[in-house]
Amino acid sequence: MNKVEFSPSLMTMDLDKFKQQITFLNNHVDSYHIDIMDGHYVPNITLSPWFIEELRKISEIPMSAHLMVADPSFWVQQLVDIKCEWICMHAEVLDGLAFRLIDQIHDAGLKAGIVINPETPIESIFPYIELLDKITIMTVDPGFAGQRFIESTLDKIVDLRKLREEKGYHYVIEMDGSSNRKSFKQIDAAGPDIYIVGRSGLFGLDEEIEKAWEIMSTDYEEMTGKKMP
Template identity: 50%
Template sequence: MSIQISPSLMCMNLMEIKQQLSVLNSRADFLHVDIMDGHYVKNITLSPFFIEQIRPHTPVAIDVHLMVETPTDFIAAVAQAGADFICPHAETINRDAFRVINQIRALGKKPGVVLNPATPVSWIHHYLHLLDKITVMTVDPGYAGQPFIPEMVNKIAELKALKMQHGYRYLIEIDGSCNQKTYGTLLEAGAEVLIVGTSGLFNLHDRLEIAWDKMMSNITQAQSLLQESA
């Protein structure tokens, strides 16, 4: 399986959103939209209204990361706005995870779940088979540009092993410090989707198409080194 790329739109240049979307539309596998409520994390970023505004201008699947205390306050709104994947944090849904997953599925969307660095895979064992995506946070949530937490490599490998053993369908996605320094480690552990932000994509060049090519060159180099060492 080739690696899939999900640019984090909170890191894009919002003054050039139309031009940058046109670049991403022919390249990205997903568009990652962070929604924060200022409570679950001490930050506020994008919104259901943002999704509604970009939806007519992109054919790419929109993947919504709900960094919010009460996901059920947002699920219907982001679904109506045009989200394709809806991914709350495990800590916010485990009291009623099956009901939340069923709600997402009933709206015609794909359910995912996000694991904070200190949250073990065991928290979601009972509903792994219902998920279309699992996002492993390799930084603490809420802010861009944080350092990679190396202890997360084992968590990625654990999810990969469980997927292979049981035939689960979920994609293994990585959120946090996905860049040239970490690509090799993440790919070797079993990452399937990389969320790229400032360090991985948007800060590589002022022109996004050039930045994209640089990013892909870095990923290809990491893949080649892994093949050589296999």
């Protein structure tokens, strides 16, 4: 990946302005981050495969589903059926399932990702890391927006970059959680390929998405010294 990408977390958008916000973002972003929570793995219930189908009516941007669910097998098949471009599963619920589900995603011509919680070591995914298209590092605990940024999780991003270079792996590295003005500098130093931005980094900055994007861009450029991609 030659440039940093930004993927808005649509769980945190203003659904009253769904079409307006998506129409604007279609011209600025590289993917959309869709949180799917089942009320079991995490206590909240959020978006769904149906939401992705509705989104496709007004967007051709690739969709990345983040499965915060207790039974990934049930949800993976639904996402395969609607051809969700990225299907990302939590490492913590994949014991005995990882190879089968990754193969199922790849056999459908889609991309497989793994999400790692703050307290989960990257070594837990080493048995199948060479198969992965994306690894997402949670920089907050999963399930809730607006949590405290856990800076120590950025060490995993640094380690995954080194490992990718040493082994020739093909995964991209994504960070998820409290990506905003306060954390942009630290995140940039770690060097992920994809920033997920939510309420604190984008949607909560202004009621109008155009202004919110402008503020986010300025924040990123001021804190990192780099131009917004």
